[in-house]
Amino acid sequence: MHLNVPFAEPLVPDGAGEVSDGRAGGAPWTQVLPVARQAEPLPLDPAASTLVIAGHGAPDGLLDLPVPVVAEPVASAWPAAVRTGPWLLGVSPRLRPAQVVVAGRPTLHRSVQRLLSDPDVAVHVLADPAGLPWTDVAGSARGIGSLPPLRPDRSWTDRWRAADAAAADVLDKALDDPATPGGLRLARELVAALPRGAQLVLGSSNPVRDVALAAAPRPGLAVLANRGVAGIDGTVSTAVGAALVHDGPTYALLGDLTLLHDTTGLVIGQDEPRPDLTIVVLNDDGGGIFELLEQAPRSTPPRSSGSSAPRTASISAPSAPRPAPGTSPRTWTMSRPRSPPSRGCGSSRCARAGAS
Ligand SMILES: Cc1ncc(C[n+]2csc(CCOP(=O)(O)OP(=O)(O)O)c2C)c(N)n1
Ligand SMILES: [Mg+2]
Numbered sequence: 472m473h474l475n476v477p478f479a480e481p482l483v484p485d486g487a488g489e490v491s492d493g494r495a496g497g498a499p500w501t502q503v504l505p506v507a508r509q510a511e512p513l514p515l516d517p518a519a520s521t522l523v524i525a526g527h528g529a530p531d532g533l534l535d536l537p538v539p540v541v542a543e544p545v546a547s548a549w550p551a552a553v554r555t556g557p558w559l560l561g562v563s564p565r566l567r568p569a570q571v572v573v574a575g576r577p578t579l580h581r582s583v584q585r586l587l588s589d590p591d592v593a594v595h596v597l598a599d600p601a602g603l604p605w606t607d608v609a610g611s612a613r614g615i616g617s618l619p620p621l622r623p624d625r626s627w628t629d630r631w632r633a634a635d636a637a638a639a640d641v642l643d644k645a646l647d648d649p650a651t652p653g654g655l656r657l658a659r660e661l662v663a664a665l666p667r668g669a670q671l672v673l674g675s676s677n678p679v680r681d682v683a684l685a686a687a688p689r690p691g692l693a694v695l696a697n698r699g700v701a702g703i704d705g706t707v708s709t710a711v712g713a714a715l716v717h718d719g720p721t722y723a724l725l726g727d728l729t730l731l732h733d734t735t736g737l738v739i740g741q742d743e744p745r746p747d748l749t750i751v752v753l754n755d756d757g758g759g760i761f762e763l764l765e766q767a768p769r770s771t772p773p774r775s776s777g778s779s780a781p782r783t784a785s786i787s788a789p790s791a792p793r794p795a796p797g798t799s800p801r802t803w804t805m806s807r808p809r810s811p812p813s814r815g816c817g818s819s820r821c822a823r824a825g826a827s
Contacts, residue, residue, distance in 0.1 A: 510598035512619035515570055520627040522568035523548070524587070526577030526606075527698055530599050533574060538621050539631040543579050544673065544682045550690040553631060555638035557684060560586050565630055572597055572618060576606040576698075579683050587611055639687075646685060654678070654753045655685040661724060661751060662686035670695065670717040672710040674725035675703050676760045678753065682724070693717065703729040707736030707750070714746030721747060727754045 494500055515521065525533055525542035533540060533548035541556030542548040553559070559566055560582035567586075570593040577583050587594050587609035594611045597618055605615050646656050658681035665671060673679040673696040682694075695713055697706060706729050714721035730752050739745055753759075 506601050508598065508600060508602040510600075510615065510617045513572065513595045513597075513614055513616040515572070515595060515619055515621065517620060517622045518624060519569040520567075521570050521572065521621055521623055522586075523572045523574060524577050524583055525549070525552070526573070526575040526579075527696070528599070528603060529575030530597065530601070532600075536618075536621065537628065538623050539628060541583065542688070543575075543577060544671075544679065544686070544688075544694045545696045546575055548574065549688045549694065550692075552688045553635045554687050555635050555642055557582055558638055558642070559631075559634050563634070566634055568592060570595065573606070573608065573612070577608060579680055584609060642685065652759075654681040654755065654759065657751070657753055658682040658724065659685040659687070661722070662689065662692070665692055665722055666720065667691035668719040669693075670713060670719060670721040672696070672706070672713050672721060672723040674706050674723065674729040676726045676729060676758065677763075678724040678726060678729075680760075681753075703732050705733050705736070706730075707733035710748055710750065711736055711739075711746050714748035715744055717747075719747075720749065723748065723750045725750060725752050726759065727752055727756065728758055 521538040523533060523536055523538055523540045523542075525540060525546035525548040527543060527545050529542070529546040529548055531547045533542075533546075534551045536551070539556070540548050540552050541560065542552035546552075557580040560580070561567075567589075571586065572595050573587065574597040577587075586592060588611060590611075592611075593613055594609070596605045596607060596612045596615045598605060598615050600617075605612075643659075645651050646659055654677050658678070662671070662682060663686070668691060670693040671682075673682055673694065675697060679696045695709075697709055703726070706723070706725055710721065710723035710725075730750065
């Protein structure tokens with residue numbers, strides 16, 4: 472980001488008391504009122520089998536729709552989402568919608584991309600009420616507009632509800648199996664255990680996907696991830712910044728490389744505010760996501776391939792920047808914690824930035 476900010480002269484405080492206290496009553500100096508744009512309703516068939524796909528930046532107001540919603544964890548519609556939506560897409564023609572409305576920018580799931588590329592599915596895009604840009608993920612959008620009232624056949628929503636219940640049952644049984652990848656189990660347990668009003672920052676790579684695939688959507692949680700879900704840089708700093716402005720505890724779920732990439736973010740200056748932040752790190756010794764890519768089977772052995780970016784540094788390496796005093800790293804192995812990782816918890820590792 473590049474900011475052009477003119478400095479007030481002189482640059483060094485002269486003690487003359489010229490610095491303004493700001494507007495009376497703590498009001499913002501310049502108030503930016505929300506911009507509202509009105510879009511025409513999309514030409515949807517109100518009775519057709521309809522699915523809403525919500526991704527990053529999806530507008531509010533999608534929590535109470537009469538159609539199934541498949542939402543990514545950062546979408547405000549996530550609490551109302553079909554838990555196993557990403558797993559169910561494409562598994563049966565009975566669950567295939569005739570029309571889809573895309574809200575925000577979905578990026579996480581191939582099953583979503585395949586659905587949006589299906590020429591037999593009418594894809595429409597929800598216009599953002601604040602005029603933010605819309606995304607046409609698969610180049611298939613037929614129109615951009617607002618959501619008209621929908622009245623789908625009851626059997627459509629019932630089918631999705633029944634499929635979700637069955638799939639969630641299978642998923643939970645699989646997650647209970649200790650042989651299941653720890654990241655998925657950790658994601659389910661962490662999301663379920665966080666207190667109401669908490670904020671959860673998700674690292675790119677597997678954490679954001681693990682939450683999307685394994686956690687049960689729930690209200691009372693503000694979920695954030697860096698837009699694009701690609702760059703792992705600066706995520707600790709993102710979590711620190713997000714924690715500083717959140718009214719309540721913040722938790723971050725990060726991969727080990729993501730933590731190492733930004734350990735300097737843990738260094739809190741002497742006079743700087745201390746965030747109420749607990750960082751949970753899934754320590755899988757490198758970039759686990761690369762083993763999930765299509766080309767992974769061809770690299771032997773997987774973790775020594777160039778793409779898997781194996782780590783040689785240790786999370787607790789003495790050379791790592793020293794986090795702020797009061798930061799307490801702890802390690803635990805995956806079991807089934809039933810309570811949140813004791814505000815400052817920690818093969819997962821936790822560090823609490825900023826003790827209070
Ligand atoms: C700045 C930056 N460098 C490299 C990458 C490529 N990259 C994407 S995911 C990833 C691995 C992340 O590993 P980790 O944080 O341990 O998460 P895991 O894959 O194990 O879930 C890398 C290196 C990136 N996205 N951004
Ligand atoms: Mg990793």
